[in-house]
Amino acid sequence: MARVSNAKKRQGGNKPAAAPPSSAAADPALGRSGSKRKQAEGDRPVRVYADGIFDLFHFGHARALEQAKKLFPNTYLLVGCCNDELTNRYKGKTVMTQEERYESLRHCKWVDEVIPDAPWVLTQEFIDKHQIDYVAHDALPYADTSGAANDVYEFVKKIGKFKETKRTDGVSTSDLIMRILKDYNQYVMRNLARGYSRKDLGVSYVKEKQLQVNMKINKLRETVKAHQEKLQTVAKTAGINHEEWLANADRWVAGFLEKFEQHCHNMETAIKDRIQERLGRQLSKGISTGLVQEE
Numbered sequence: 580m581a582r583v584s585n586a587k588k589r590q591g592g593n594k595p596a597a598a599p600p601s602s603a604a605a606d607p608a609l610g611r612s613g614s615k616r617k618q619a620e621g622d623r624p625v626r627v628y629a630d631g632i633f634d635l636f637h638f639g640h641a642r643a644l645e646q647a648k649k650l651f652p653n654t655y656l657l658v659g660c661c662n663d664e665l666t667n668r669y670k671g672k673t674v675m676t677q678e679e680r681y682e683s684l685r686h687c688k689w690v691d692e693v694i695p696d697a698p699w700v701l702t703q704e705f706i707d708k709h710q711i712d713y714v715a716h717d718a719l720p721y722a723d724t725s726g727a728a729n730d731v732y733e734f735v736k737k738i739g740k741f742k743e744t745k746r747t748d749g750v751s752t753s754d755l756i757m758r759i760l761k762d763y764n765q766y767v768m769r770n771l772a773r774g775y776s777r778k779d780l781g782v783s784y785v786k787e788k789q790l791q792v793n794m795k796i797n798k799l800r801e802t803v804k805a806h807q808e809k810l811q812t813v814a815k816t817a818g819i820n821h822e823e824w825l826a827n828a829d830r831w832v833a834g835f836l837e838k839f840e841q842h843c844h845n846m847e848t849a850i851k852d853r854i855q856e857r858l859g860r861q862l863s864k865g866i867s868t869g870l871v872q873e874e
Contacts, residue, residue, distance in 0.1 A: 625651040627742070628711040630659035630697050632666050634673040635755050636683035639747035646744040647715035648689040657709060658690045659697025669699055669722075674756070700731050706740070715742045768794050788850050792843045799839065 629647045633640050648656045663677045673680070677695070684693045698705055701714065720730040735741045759766060767780055768790050777787040 624653045624655035626655050626657060626710050626712045627651070627715050628657045628659060628701075628706075628709065628713070629715045629744075630661070630701075631716075632670060632673065632752070633658075633660055633680050633684055634666075634675050634752045636675075636680065636687075637750055637752070637755065639750040641687055641689065642747050643715075643717065643744050644687055644689040647742070650713065650715060650742055655691050656689060657692045657694055657711065658684050658687075659694040660684060661699060662696045665696075665699055674752075701735055703734075711740070713740050713742045715744050717746045718743045719746070764790060764793070785847075785851055785854065789847055792847060796839070796843065803835070 627647050627650055629644060631640070631643075644656065644658065648654050660677070660680050663673065666673055666677075675683070681693055681695050684690050694709065705711075706714075714732065714735045716732060720732075722729065722731065730736070732741055767782060767786075770780055771777070771787065771790060772794065777784065782790070
C-alpha cells in the first residue's frame with residue numbers, strides 16, 4: 580500500500596485507505612488460527628501430502644506429484660504409499676511389490692519424503708503426526724474402507740485441507756496392464772526368445788511349442804519378405820515385367836507358407852496326441868495300481 584504524504588494529511592480531504600483483509604477472511608479454510616498458520620507457513624515450507632498405490636510408476640504419477648510440489652513456492656512434498664496387504668484387500672493385486680513401489684517414489688525428483696505403510700483413509704492423528712498442511716489428489720471420489728462408497732478424502736475436504744490435481748489422460752496402471760494382456764502372446768514369445776523358461780512364464784508345454792512354431796513362422800515370413808524385396812529390385816533392373824513377376828512371386832510365397840504352416844499344424848497335433856497318450860498311460864497305470872492294492 581502506498582504511503583500518504585504529510586501534505587495530503589493536512590488537507591484532510593482524503594479518506595484513509597481501507598485496512599487489508601485479515602488472512603482468516605481471505606482464506607476461510609484457515610479458520611480462527613489462520614493468521615498463526617500463515618505466519619508459520621512463511622517461516623517453513625508448506626507441507627503437502629499426496630498418497631496412492633503407484634504401481635508400475637509412470638509419467639502420469641510423476642505429473643500428479645509435480646503439480647502437488649508446485650502448489651506453493653516453497654513446498655515440502657510427502658508421499659504416502661500403501662503396503663501390499665492393504666492394497667490387495669481394498670484394490671487388488673499389484674504388479675510391483677511394496678518395496679519396489681517405495682523405491683520408485685524415492686527416485687522421483689518431486690518427492691521430498693516417502694511415507695511407507697500409508698493409511699487407506701487419512702485421520703486427524705495422521706495429519707498432526709506428519710504436520711500436514713494440505714492433501715493433494717485428483718478430485719475423483721475414491722471408496723473408503725466402509726463399503727458404503729464414501730469418498731476416502733471426504734474428511735480432508737470438510738476441514739479445508741484438500742488441493743486438487745489433474746489426472747493425465749491416456750496413461751494409467753490399468754491401461755498398461757491392458758496393453759500387456761492384449762498382446763500377451765507376443766510378450767511371451769519375446770521372453771521365450773530371451774531365455775526365459777515356460778515355467779518362469781507360467782505357460783504349458785503345448786502352449787510353449789505352439790508359440791515357438793509361431794515365432795519360426797514369423798521369422799520365416801520376415802526372411803521371405805526381405806528376399807522378395809531383393810528379387811523385385813533384381814527383376815526391375817533386368818527389365819522383367821514388374822506386375823507379372825509380383826503375381827508369380829506372391830503365388831510361390833503363399834504356396835510355400837501354406838505348406839509350411841500345415842506342417843507346423845501337423846507337428847502341433849502330433850505333440851498334443853503324444854501328451855494325451857502319455858497321460859492316458861499314467862491314468863491307466865494309476866487305476867491298475869489302485870485295484871491291486873484293494874485286492
